[in-house]
Every structure is written in C-alpha cells, then in structure tokens.
Amino acid sequence: MQKENENHLSRRSFFKQSGALATGVAIGIGGAGIVSANAKATQVEPLPWPYTKLDVEMARKLGHLGYYKNECSAGAFYGILWPLKEKIGHPYDTIPIEPPNIMTFGAGGVAGWATLCGALNGASAAITLVTKNYKPIINELFGWYQDESFPSDQSNEYASKHQFLVEKYKSDKILTKSIAKSPLCHASVTDWCKASGYGSGAKERSERCARLAGDVAAHAVKLLNLDAEGKFKPTYAFSEEVAGCRKCHFKGKDCEAGQNTRGKMDCLQCHEAHDI
Structure with a gap:
C-alpha cells in the first residue's frame, strides 16, 4: 500500500512538473516578448558596465547621505553608483545600490575591524564595476587618500551651511582636519581623534567619517570622469622615505x-x- 502511494505521488509530481514545462513552452511561443523582457532584467552583464560622466559634487553629497543611511563603505558605493542607475538604468538596476547595499560589510574597516577604510572599500568596488582601468585608478585613489587632509574644506562648508542632503546633522561644525598617511580605518580615525580631541564614539567623529565618505566618492568620480575622457594619467609616486x-x-x-x-x-x- 505504501509502495502504491509512493508511485502515485511520483506520477503526480511528474505530471505537475510536465504541466509547468508545457506552460513555459506555451509562454515562450505566445509570449516571447514577456520572456525576453524578464531575461534581460535578470541577465548578468559582463564587466565593465557602461559609465557616463557624473557630477563630482553630487557624488560628494550622495556619499555623505549614504553614510547616514548605512555608514562609510555603503555610502561611498552609493555616491558613485546611484547617479549611474538614475542616468543609465540597466544593468545598475540588477544590484542593491540604495543603502544597505552589497558593501554594507565594509563599515568601520570591515565589520568594525578598522582595516581598510570603508569609503575606499566601497569606492573601489564601484570603480571595478565601471572600468577596465580599475587597478591604476584605485592605486591613484589610495595614494591621494594617504596624503589628503580630511574632511575637505568643501565638505566642511557644505555641513556648516546645511548644504548636504540630510535633514538633521550629527554635527554642523567646521571639523578639524588630519592626514592619515595610511588607507587603514584604524590610522585614519586615531589620527583624527588625536588631532581633534574627540573620542572615536563621538557624534563629531561619525560626522567626520560621513564627510570623508563623500570626499572619497567625489574624488573617485573625478578620476572616473578623466578615464571616460581618455585623460586619466597616474600621478601618485612613493615618497622619498x-x-x-x-x-x-x-x-x-x-x-x-x-x-x-x-x-x-x-x-x-x-x-x-x-x-x-
């Protein structure tokens, strides 16, 4: 009796699957447009994806906003790719860009381990999606980051004048600037805390990193715009030391x-x- 029931279930499963297959074939014949549209929506496009020149300052503001949504790595990624999704659409509509996104893990130097700066992590992922020249561009971005004083004057000005895209600021003060001499979150945060006198858990430190995420997204877009014009030339060189x-x-x-x-x-x- 049990064997008979098992055979009955197997036959029923078979006919159910066969019916689904037949339905699929029918749709393929009578609704080719629907199948084609769905296939395009789920198609994985080969890299690099199309890029068009972006507004550097909008990337800065979106990177800052992205930090407020889901911290540094997701923020920088968002600042670069959200405008591309808005301008180009597919294939940028196939991945999560609005924070929390696929770079959420990079917050605080990867899950709070304070290794690679999350803003660099998110920006590097975005760069890799859009150009074959990702290695020299990322190299240039990292070299610039090591020697740059954060937050930038531009970000400090936006915050003090409430020109970023957030409604309520963690801080709208003109914040102290510092140079990390390292792409590591640990060094970047520690040097800034020592220069400013704020602790790593202060809202001012969080705001500093939000502005930094915007600054990194902006500089990445600047480099990508040069690359799109065929004008990108690496300039970073090791210091004498x-x-x-x-x-x-x-x-x-x-x-x-x-x-x-x-x-x-x-x-x-x-x-x-x-x-x-």
Whole structure:
C-alpha cells in the first residue's frame, strides 16, 4: 500500500512538473516578448558596465547621505553608483545600490575591524564595476587618500551651511582636519581623534567619517570622469622615505635580503627605519 502511494505521488509530481514545462513552452511561443523582457532584467552583464560622466559634487553629497543611511563603505558605493542607475538604468538596476547595499560589510574597516577604510572599500568596488582601468585608478585613489587632509574644506562648508542632503546633522561644525598617511580605518580615525580631541564614539567623529565618505566618492568620480575622457594619467609616486625602504623591502623571493613584505603603504606610519 505504501509502495502504491509512493508511485502515485511520483506520477503526480511528474505530471505537475510536465504541466509547468508545457506552460513555459506555451509562454515562450505566445509570449516571447514577456520572456525576453524578464531575461534581460535578470541577465548578468559582463564587466565593465557602461559609465557616463557624473557630477563630482553630487557624488560628494550622495556619499555623505549614504553614510547616514548605512555608514562609510555603503555610502561611498552609493555616491558613485546611484547617479549611474538614475542616468543609465540597466544593468545598475540588477544590484542593491540604495543603502544597505552589497558593501554594507565594509563599515568601520570591515565589520568594525578598522582595516581598510570603508569609503575606499566601497569606492573601489564601484570603480571595478565601471572600468577596465580599475587597478591604476584605485592605486591613484589610495595614494591621494594617504596624503589628503580630511574632511575637505568643501565638505566642511557644505555641513556648516546645511548644504548636504540630510535633514538633521550629527554635527554642523567646521571639523578639524588630519592626514592619515595610511588607507587603514584604524590610522585614519586615531589620527583624527588625536588631532581633534574627540573620542572615536563621538557624534563629531561619525560626522567626520560621513564627510570623508563623500570626499572619497567625489574624488573617485573625478578620476572616473578623466578615464571616460581618455585623460586619466597616474600621478601618485612613493615618497622619498617609502622609496628608500623599498630598495630592500619589496615583493620578492629573497626573504633574508628583506623581501619579506609587500604593499604600498607609507612604511614609517607604523615602522621605524630598518625594523621591517
């Protein structure tokens, strides 16, 4: 009796699936337009995706707004890609861009671990989506970030005059600026806290990082606009101190000779000379 019931269920499942298949074929014949539209909506487009020049200042304001929605990494990603979704549509309508988005994990240097600055993380992901030149552009973005004083004068001005896109500000003060000399969240936040006197949990620190997210999105768009025009030229070069370290300490095969490390960060931010 049990065997008979199992056979009955198997036959019923088969005919149910066959009916669904037949329906699908019928739709394919009689409703090809519907199938085609659905297929286009779910199609995974090869990279890079289309890019059109964007407004740098709008990217700055959207990056700041994105931080308020879901912190630094999601914010910078949003600041670059939301305008592209608005201007171009597909394929940008196939991924979550409105925060929380796919870069949410990068907040606070990846889930609060204070490693790579979330704004750099989100901006780099966006850059990789839209250009084959992502490596030199990201390299340029990181080099600029290390030496830039955050938050920018432009972001400080927007906040003090309430010209960002948020309704209620964490702080509208002109905030102290600092140079991290590192792409790491830990170094960036710590140096700013020491320069400003605010603790890492202060609302002013949070506002500083919101402005920084906007600044990073804006500079990434500036570089992408140059790339779209065929005018992007890398300018970042190692400082004299870093170049000196890299005479021995670089990616190589001779560990004893000092080739026991790799990277491009300012060595002396964390190390003293000859201790690598």
